[in-house]
Amino acid sequence: MTDPLVRVEDLQKYYFEQDSLVDRLLGKEPESVQAVDGVSFDVREGETLGLVGESGCGKSTTGETLLRLREPTDGAVYFDGENVFESADLDEFRKRAQVVFQDPFSSLDPRMTAGQIIREPLDVHGIGTKAERRERVEELLERVGLSAGQVDRYPHEFSGGQRQRVGIARALALEPDFIVCDEPVSALDVSVQAQILNLLEDLQEEFGLTYLFIAHDLSVVRHISDRVAVMYLGEVVEIGPADEIFENPGHPYTEALLESVPRADTSEQGREVDPLAGDVPSPRSPPSGCRFHTRCPYAREACKRESPGDYDVAGRADHQAACFRRVEDHDYWDSPPLGEDEQVAEGTADD
Numbered sequence: 013m014t015d016p017l018v019r020v021e022d023l024q025k026y027y028f029e030q031d032s033l034v035d036r037l038l039g040k041e042p043e044s045v046q047a048v049d050g051v052s053f054d055v056r057e058g059e060t061l062g063l064v065g066e067s068g069c070g071k072s073t074t075g076e077t078l079l080r081l082r083e084p085t086d087g088a089v090y091f092d093g094e095n096v097f098e099s100a101d102l103d104e105f106r107k108r109a110q111v112v113f114q115d116p117f118s119s120l121d122p123r124m125t126a127g128q129i130i131r132e133p134l135d136v137h138g139i140g141t142k143a144e145r146r147e148r149v150e151e152l153l154e155r156v157g158l159s160a161g162q163v164d165r166y167p168h169e170f171s172g173g174q175r176q177r178v179g180i181a182r183a184l185a186l187e188p189d190f191i192v193c194d195e196p197v198s199a200l201d202v203s204v205q206a207q208i209l210n211l212l213e214d215l216q217e218e219f220g221l222t223y224l225f226i227a228h229d230l231s232v233v234r235h236i237s238d239r240v241a242v243m244y245l246g247e248v249v250e251i252g253p254a255d256e257i258f259e260n261p262g263h264p265y266t267e268a269l270l271e272s273v274p275r276a277d278t279s280e281q282g283r284e285v286d287p288l289a290g291d292v293p294s295p296r297s298p299p300s301g302c303r304f305h306t307r308c309p310y311a312r313e314a315c316k317r318e319s320p321g322d323y324d325v326a327g328r329a330d331h332q333a334a335c336f337r338r339v340e341d342h343d344y345w346d347s348p349p350l351g352e353d354e355q356v357a358e359g360t361a362d363d
């Protein structure tokens with residue numbers, strides 16, 4: 013097999029709070045939010061890797077840190093074999109790796125026209141003559157389903173879906189190989205979501221793009237992903253082929269996510285038991301052992317004590333889950349179930 017286009021190794025990103033003078037005098041360590049804590053995955057050339065998990069689990073931080081839009085706390089990211097964090101010259105990487113953000117309204121400068129927004133990366137990297145840039149912008153506008161005549165319009169003059177098309181055109185301007193799509197349809201009307209997803213798929217095929225596709229909505233991810241990684245509290249708890257993840261989930265968190273996907277028919281009795289009941293623990297002080305143990309219906313003593321490794325699911329080397337239940341002869345099976353109080357007693361998110 014060829015090397016992956018992107019390799020993320022033990023990526024860690026902590027946000028450190030401002031420590032006050034009093035805290036320092038008292039010798040207190042500055043508090044940190046452990047937003048991403050030891051995440052590893054590959055993205056193969058031409059594929060879409062979906063990255064899912066509840067809001068706040070560290071998806072955007074992962075995407076932004078691997079693009080080096082944020083400085084990592086630890087770990088490595090290899091892009092086409094080069095360590096992105098050690099590279100002194102990011103110019104080439106900045107051309108080849110792009111991002112499309114969730115909310116095109118706040119990510120596009122309201123004082124710039126669509127043409128200026130799309131042209132900016134070409135200006136920054138000094139690509140083409142003025143006339144060539146203009147031509148390229150028009151071509152990009154048309155490629156994403158807008159028209160060259162809309163080049164002088166401002167973001168507020170477009171609909172939400174059109175604005176996201178502008179964001180996509182900008183991401184395409186430098187002919188990238190890799191795009192982090194960070195919830196690109198989450199802010200859009202459902203009727204528009206499918207159009208944007210189709211556009212992204214067409215562009216992928218046409219330009220041989222590789223995507224890291226972030227979403228909190230599993231149904232969106234299923235549609236577009238070849239493989240899926242599931243995140244919980246700063247960690248990847250399961251990864252595998254999309255169909256496998258949906259049909260044979262190996263982690264209780266993935267199971268719960270799948271069960272909490274809103275169904276079309278909610279007329280009868282609604283959802284009586286929310287499979288993801290309970291607050292998400294705070295990433296400032298994540299639970300010991302398996303971080304999901306405070307919300308897991310299968311949690312036992314072993315889960316509180318010990319952090320699970322990545323185990324093959326159903327004997328497949330391409331599907332892994334971080335759950336002791338995947339290991340036939342693990343101590344887990346002999347350890348007592350956790351009491352209910354221990355499942356909710358841990359600190360909860362306070363932000």
Ligand SMILES: Nc1ncnc2c1ncn2[C@@H]1O[C@H](COP(=O)(O)OP(=O)(O)O)[C@@H](O)[C@H]1O
Pocket residue numbers: 027045046047065066067068069070071072073074295363
């Ligand atoms: N700039 C920041 N400073 C401090 N904490 C942050 C910052 N950005 C995100 N966080 C925290 O890091 C965690 C992960 O956030 P994020 O990566 O945005 O999650 P997601 O994209 O999955 O919703 C959250 O607890 C969030 O509050």
Ligand SMILES: [Mg+2]
Pocket residue numbers: 071072073
């Ligand atoms: Mg996010």
